Amino acid sequence: MARLLPEVGEAIPARGTGRHDEESLARLFELTARLLERVAAERTVVVALEDLHWADASTRHLLAYLFRTLRTGRLVVLATYRSDDIHRRHPLRPLLAELDRLRTVRRIELGRFNRDEVSRQIAGILATEPNPAQVDDIFERSDGNAFFVEELAVCATEGCGTGLTDSLRDLLLVRVEGLPESTQRVARVAAEGGSTVEYRLLAAVTRLAEDDLIEALRVAVNANILIPAPDGDGYRFRHSLVREAVADDLLPGERSRLNRRYAEALEADPTLVPADERVMRLASYWYRAHDAAKALPAVLDASVTARRRHAYSEQLRLLERAMELWDTAPEDVRAALRPVDYTEVYPPCGCVPATTPLRYLDLMAEAAVAGRLGGERERALKITKRALHLLEDDGDPLRAAWFWVQRSHLVQGLARGDGWAELATAEDLVRGLPPSEVHAEVLSTVANWSHVHVPGPEAFSAAERAVDYARMVGAREIEMNARLTLAGLVVESGSVETGLDEMFDVLRRTLDDGIPSVASRAYVNLPSSLESIGRSREAVEVLQEGLTHARRHGLSDKEAWMWGNLAESLYSLGHWDRAAEAASQAERVGQSAKPRGFHAVNRAALSLARGELTEAARQLASARRYFGSHDQAPQHELPLADITIGIAAGEGRLLDARAELERVLDSGFPPGTQRYAWPLLLTAATMEADSLGLPVAEQDRTKILDRIREAARPLATNAPVWLAHERWLRAELLRAESADTPDHWCEAITAVEPLGRPFDLARVRHRLAEALLSVPGGAEQPERDRATELLRLAHAAAEHLGARPLADAVTLLAQRARLALTAVVPVLDRSDPLRSLGLTGRERDVLRLVTLGRTNRQIAEELFISPKTASVHVSNILAKLGVSGRGEAAAVAHRLGLFPAEALHAPVTQ
Incomplete structure (x- = not known):
């Protein structure tokens, strides 16, 4: 600064004198203030001071002087400090308290990052979209601290063995190592106690005198290592990563000894921790104490608690620990365990005597179901593979069939196949055996598989047989599942109201009977059926209930399907921004491939309607990748083909679009798939009509149009939305032959208008206006007036939705016809x-x-x-x-x- 104001240099006290002249220092402060006023007289000047918590006393005094004396000039002083480093006796605290009283000073609290901000930061660091599970892990461990987020993201890419880089661990530990030894000891004990450790529990484990413990805690709190728990008489680490680093620094024997002390203290006095945490924490302490005899029963008790709370991922983790402990636990401990105490899915074939000991396969069955319900399908698949290997020489066909059914579910969920080979094996295993719940479950699963993959009479018969068999063996949950499948087939067969009534009844009964897994499936299938017949508003209402149900019961994958269904219905209703948000939620929540594929299909359809062809193509490729090539279910394949045709048509690749259409038509539409067939045929017919007059389109046009008409002929029209598509398709086919008239489009509007689908209504209004303006001999004024009104409505809807291709088409037609899209608002005459x-x-x-x-x-x-x-x-x-x-x-x-x-x-x- 002396270069700008030489007097500053003259005022600096000489070095080496051993003292600071107070008069010179005051002169220095005054000159600095005058300098800042001078440079800020005509332009805004920002003085930025970083890491104020490291400032020395002179700097703090200078700031206090400046803030008190500066009165003129356009000056902003921006000073930052880390609140975590400001302990109770930190010298910066008095200055902060003084500055807070000044009207010219404003304190801005910069909160930690939320999950979305952490996700964006990781994406910027890795230059790719991070896995949602990775984001969740880093967000939880970093507590939203941006520096920790960066370190953990880099650590994840470098494959750090302990989960922390050496530099981050050293940085986290350096502040702990500067504390007194007694405080470090308390910190080490607290690190193994959990996210929050109660004071009485900490006292029991540290075995310190009360005064010594309180003094050690006071030092840790003043140093911002520990903080008092906001709700309760306990302490927690200010940053979870500090706790992680301290725990990692413990010696192996030291860690197990501390956990044994925690477990023994909690067993001696269960009131040391809240009642709802006792079982889970005791299991954790005994497991980390490496005492298999104590840990195995404790871990199993905790797994039952996790299941009752619908925390399936936690249940799976605990069951995996139990399987890990199984061989090392003493034989008498294992013999005392009973399936009735720890298992729910087993035994699958009825009750067993209470004296039957728990088997390792029982744990594997529980873990497989927990993994499937919690979205941990990869881990569950490995468990079923090991179980089936153990069962090869066991001679228990029912148990093997049950595991093959689970494997079928998992293979489909991971897009590794269609699951039929696994179901066929299960069918062979139960064939000829006495009636059982396993047999009923095999039949119900086969019926559901047929409904999804080969809908039709055989699927209908399989569902009826599954319902009858489940009733015969008294398997209530399996019966409800089979009834739900049958009801969906009834809707698709054309008996819409009968099927919907049955679906509503299944939903009500499963909620009343406490069968959350089937109720959640009903919350997926019922809105899907409502959407298929055009009752989108009802679907949204049911889905909002379903989302609450799924979250309450921890059914993440069912929740993902519900978000996808919600996105589909919101798109139909014209709430496109909300539809995009719902689709993103489906991707975030879903942990298996198919819900994510459904999300990508929804995003692709939305991007296509908005004219974002590159994004639509990207989402389409993502959807194909998620669905895989081994599972050709019509409910996935037909929407993918529809979008493929739409993208190719939008890019002017007519021959590619026709090739995709002919591939679909060669395969045909299975019974009950009209909800997907009508939109696909409409997309193809619109493409043909739009390409009328192009030389490349003339070849084979007649054949393509005839094939579309032939494919549409057997499709059902007994729901308003299907009838609307039939009328609309007929008008588009006639437009492709230059034979459409306003009457044809009036019929289409009459059918589409009651559906409450603004995008579809805008599209047919555009076509009616086009037909009115194309009347042979020139449109008369009434036709032009009516066309103007229709185009204004269509354009307003397209602009609101962001449907750029439609808005552009409407604008172009209005320009060619010399029509104004902006209406003149009439002055209202109150007399008439x-x-x-x-x-x-x-x-x-x-x-x-x-x-x-x-x-x-x-x-x-x-x-x-x-x-x-x-x-x-x-x-x-x-x-x-x-x-x-x-x-x-x-x-x-x-x-x-x-x-x-x-x-x-x-x-x-x-």
Whole structure:
């Protein structure tokens, strides 16, 4: 600074004198303040001071002087410090307290990173999207500290054996090693006690005199190593990584000795810890004490507690510990264990005598189910493989069949195959055996597999047989599962209401009977069926209940499917931003391949509708990777083919799109897959219509259109959404032949309008406007007016949704027809509001009936007009009122008082 103000150099006390001249120091402070005022007189100046907690006394005095005396100039002093390093006697504390009283000083607390911020930081460090499980682990261990996040992310890529880099461990331990020996001893004991250690428990383990323990704790708290627990009489490490580093620094014998002390203290006085933590912590202490005789029963007790809390990942970890301890535990300890005390899924074939000892295979069965329910499928698959190897010479076909069923579930969940080979093996094992729950479960699983992979009469028969067999052996949970499968097949066969009633009944009964696994499956399948028939709002309501249920019972993979279903229904309803959020949740929560593939399909469909073809292609490739090539389920393959055709058409690759279409048509649509077939055929027909006139499209056009018509002919139309797709498809096929008319598109609008799907409605409105403007001989003014209204509605919807291709197409059509997309808002004449809104007499009558909640068909019957004409009037009314739906039109009429109460119920004059 002396280069800018020479007086500063003159004011610095000479070195080597052994003293600081107070007068010179004051002169130095004053000159520094004047210098800063001078340079900040005409422009903003920022003085940045990093790591203020390391500042010496002179720097602190200078800051205090500046903050008190600076009055002019555009100066910002930005000083940072780490609050973790500011212990109670730190010399910076008095300065901070003084500065807090100044009005010119503002303290900004920078909180630790949340999970999303940690995820973004890791992605930046690794230059790739991190695995959600890795993000969870680093977030938990780092406590959101950005420096720790970076160190742990680097450590993960370098494969550190202990989970900490040497530099990070040294940094974490250096502050602990600077404490008095008694405090270090307490810190080592606390590191093995858990995330929070109660004071009485700590006293029992350290065996220190009370005064000595309190003094050691005070030093640790003042040094910001330990902090008092916010809720309770205990202590925890300020940073979990410090605890981890201290624990890692313990000697092997020292660690097991400390854990034995914890376990013995807790057994002697169970009140030392909260009751709901006692079992889990005792299991942890005995396990780390390496006492197999004590640890095995404790770990098994903890696994039962974890199962009751639906903490399946924790249950799996505990069961794996039990299997690890099994051979080292004394024989008399193992003989005293009973399946009835520790297992739920076993025995699978009825009750066993209470004297039967627990077997190692029983633990493996429990662990396999815990892994599947908790999303730890890879670990569960290894367990089933080992179990089946042990069963090769066991001679227990029921137990082997049960494990083959579990293996089928796991193989499908990991996209390693379709699971049929495993189910076929299970069927062979139970064939000819007496009735049992295992046999019933095999039949139920086969029925569900057939429903997903080969829907049709055989799947229907398999589901009926599974229901009957489960009832015969009294397997309530298996019966509910089979009934749910059968109900889904009933919906797909066309008996929609019957199937839905059965699904609702299964959901209600499983909730009442406390069967969460089947109830959660119902919360997945029921909304999916509702969405398939166009009842998206009902689906959303059920899914919101289901998400709460899944989270309560720890069913992460079922929750992931629910998020995916929610994304699909929100997309249909036009809530695209919320749909994207739900799809992301599906990816975050789901730990197996298929829910993540479903997420990618939803994101691909959304990106395609928004014109983001590169992103759509990326998500499509991701979906194919998740689903794998060994499981050709129609519910996955047909949406993938639909998106493939859409992307190819959007990129102008007509021949590639046709090739994909012909591949699908050659395979055919299995029975009950109309929910996927109709959109796919519609995408193909739209592509053909859009390419009309292109030389490359003319070859084989007739053949392609004929094949689309032939494929559509047997598809069901007994749900409103399927009927709407049929009308829409017919109009698109005629457009592809230059034979469509406004009447065809009016029929499509009449069918689409009640569905509450704004994107679909905007698309057919665009096509009707195009047809009106293409009337031979030129459109008359009424047609042009109506086309203008339709295009305004379509454009508003496309802009709201972010559907760029549709918005651009609507804009281009309006420009070619010289139509204005911006409507002139009429001035409302209160003496005759209906006329000032531009409504004709007939439109007034229609609006009155719309306000009463009448459908187009009911309006047509009351006014003695056709439903198609009623639909046209409704579309005109929506355009003139500037609203997007019938409910909004009714609200506008009510708000403006267009119809007095007596007029609403008056007869219409013809």
